[in-house]
Amino acid sequence: AAGVIQSPRHLIKEKRETATLKCYPIPRHDTVYWYQQGPGQDPQFLISFYEKMQSDKGSIPDRFSAQQFSDYHSELNMSSLELGDSALYFCASSLRTALSGYTFGSGTRLTVV
Amino acid sequence: GQQLNQSPQSMFIQEGEDVSMNCTSSSIFNTWLWYKQDPGEGPVLLIALYKAGELTSNGRLTAQFGITRKDSFLNISASIPSDVGIYFCAGSMTGTASKLTFGTGTRLQVTL
Numbered sequence: 001a002a003g004v005i006q007s008p009r010h011l012i013k014e015k016r017e018t019a020t021l022k023c024y025p026i027p028r029h030d031t032v033y034w035y036q037q038g039p040g041q042d043p044q045f046l047i048s049f050y051e052k053m054q055s056d057k058g059s060i061p062d063r064f065s066a067q068q069f070s071d072y073h074s075e076l077n078m079s080s081l082e083l084g085d086s087a088l089y090f091c092a093s094s095l096r097t098a099l100s101g102y103t104f105g106s107g108t109r110l111t112v113v
Numbered sequence: 114g115q116q117l118n119q120s121p122q123s124m125f126i127q128e129g130e131d132v133s134m135n136c137t138s139s140s141i142f143n144t145w146l147w148y149k150q151d152p153g154e155g156p157v158l159l160i161a162l163y164k165a166g167e168l169t170s171n172g173r174l175t176a177q178f179g180i181t182r183k184d185s186f187l188n189i190s191a192s193i194p195s196d197v198g199i200y201f202c203a204g205s206m207t208g209t210a211s212k213l214t215f216g217t218g219t220r221l222q223v224t225l
Contacts, residue, residue: 042215042217043201102158104148105155106154
């Protein structure tokens with residue numbers, strides 16, 4: 001079965017640079033979520049989109065922005081990167097009405113040096 | 114903000130033993146989910162619980178949604194080496210798609 005696809009898997013950036021992470025949800029899933037997981041931490045919710053509109057916002061820094069496109073894929077844009085942004089970034093997708101299908105991608109490991 | 118506390122934080126067990134871990138919250142959640150995460154991978158859903166008091170099994174895994182809706186537990190019977198990983202509980206305020214609040218995690222290590 002198709003899963004949530006994230007790219008790239010690994011990314012190394014320097015401080016103050018920008019990064020773009022991509023997420024391709026499971027086909028027919030209408031909701032996409034982004035989470036950040038620091039080393040040894042639990043995943044923290046950043047932002048979500050339902051039918052291409054932002055539906056909820058968590059602890060996402062102002063330096064980050066995200067959007068969902070007409071083909072339902074989503075991108076997380078991160079600017080003025082800081083060392084503390086180094087983390088695993090997960091995308092998840094689901095149908096709005098079915099939490100049982102809430103599926104995570106394998107994540108993008110961002111390292112800021 | 115909301116916080117889900119898991120215990121134990123980590124555990125070493127012998128292969129074949131049963132495992133029990135729990136998750137408590139200061140807030141009510143309407144849905145509880147249990148995930149397993151392997152190093153460098155995304156969380157994989159194990160069990161979803163939708164009703165207070167619900168007891169659900171998935172193979173060797175059994176999870177229960179507490180009556181107060183502020184806690185849940187996960188049991189693993191007859192542990193095997195591939196059970197190694199970090200187990201997270203996660204709560205949702207709704208029964209439909211919404212952000213998840215994750216617990217602090219339980220790291221499980223199995224010795225032969």
